[in-house]
Amino acid sequence: MTEHPPDAGELTFTRVFDAPRDLVFRCMIEPGHLTHFWGPAGVSTPLDKISVDARPGGVFESVMVNDADGSEYRLRVIYDEVVAPERLAWTDPDTGMITTSTFTDLGESRTEVTIHQVRVPAPLRSPQAQAGFTTSLDRFAAYLSVLANNEGGTA
Amino acid sequence: MNTLDGTFTALADPTRRAIVARLALGDATVNELAEPFDMSLPAVSKHLKVLERSGLISRSRQAQFRPCHLERAALDAAADWIAENRRIWAERFDKLDRHLRDIQRASGQHGEDQDR
Numbered sequence: 160m161t162e163h164p165p166d167a168g169e170l171t172f173t174r175v176f177d178a179p180r181d182l183v184f185r186c187m188i189e190p191g192h193l194t195h196f197w198g199p200a201g202v203s204t205p206l207d208k209i210s211v212d213a214r215p216g217g218v219f220e221s222v223m224v225n226d227a228d229g230s231e232y233r234l235r236v237i238y239d240e241v242v243a244p245e246r247l248a249w250t251d252p253d254t255g256m257i258t259t260s261t262f263t264d265l266g267e268s269r270t271e272v273t274i275h276q277v278r279v280p281a282p283l284r285s286p287q288a289q290a291g292f293t294t295s296l297d298r299f300a301a302y303l304s305v306l307a308n309n310e311g312g313t314a
Numbered sequence: 315m316n317t318l319d320g321t322f323t324a325l326a327d328p329t330r331r332a333i334v335a336r337l338a339l340g341d342a343t344v345n346e347l348a349e350p351f352d353m354s355l356p357a358v359s360k361h362l363k364v365l366e367r368s369g370l371i372s373r374s375r376q377a378q379f380r381p382c383h384l385e386r387a388a389l390d391a392a393a394d395w396i397a398e399n400r401r402i403w404a405e406r407f408d409k410l411d412r413h414l415r416d417i418q419r420a421s422g423q424h425g426e427d428q429d430r
Contacts, residue, residue, distance in 0.1 A: 170396065170399060170400070172400065172403040172404070172407070174407040174410075174411070176410065176411055176414050177411075177414065177415070177418075178414040178418060182414065182417075182418075183410075183414065186410060186413065186414065192413065192417075195409065195410075195413040195416075196406055196407075196409035196410040196412075196413045197406060198406070198409075199401065199402045199404075199405035199406055199409075200405040200408070200409075254319070255319075272407070274403055276399070
């Protein structure tokens with residue numbers, strides 16, 4: 160269903176939600192919804208610290224607050240694409256990482272959300288360099304943990 | 315101190331990943347590293363320079379054949395970043411799932427859910 164081929168070399172997360180696509184999409188761009196889930200476990204995102212300007216070039220800013228110690232983590236990204244209710248893409252200007260969220264209507268009020276993330280440091284943006292990203296970093300991560308587990312024997 | 319960019323850049327290339335995998339088994343010289351690849355020594359050296367700059371490997375200065383050594387801390391940092399990123403999305407989606415159930419139940423859109 161995705162008209163765009165996913166960006167090369169992505170980290171990928173997929174989840175199916177029992178909710179219609181319009182609603183799931185709105186959850187990702189409306190502060191009133193984001194405040195309920197944007198922070199991971201143990202981390203809140205106060206409503207007054209979320210601002211969303213959901214259009215290309217617009218800013219999505221949020222401050223996540225650690226419930227345990229009050230430490231704050233600010234996320235500020237720029238939307239590249241806002242295609243309701245199918246796709247959202249934003250870039251983190253600090254890291255160059257591009258995050259694309261694709262919303263697929265599975266019928267019967269079920270929606271699949273896929274998050275693709277590509278870490279593209281500025282010097283890497285040539286097509287040749289991007290081709291290097293085509294092997295999934297995810298798979299490599301799994302591989303790395305195997306390497307790490309084997310570490311014991313070698314010095 | 316964001317060396318992660320450099321690490322990911324270095325790991326973006328399949329040959330360099332293979333070199334890293336080889337070095338995970340133990341130190342190796344350029345010649346040893348070049349062996350499994352159909353590559354000239356200068357080409358391998360170029361990859362090694364990228365890996366060295368990223369901090370993923372180090373090379374002995376004194377030994378004649380300058381064996382390459384994998385710096386696990388840099389590799390671990392990259393693996394940790396990937397794992398952490400995955401954890402954040404997983405937890406975020408757990409919460410979104412609950413939120414979607416809550417609001418749909420509240421609006422009666424879905425009628426009674428069986429669970430809970």
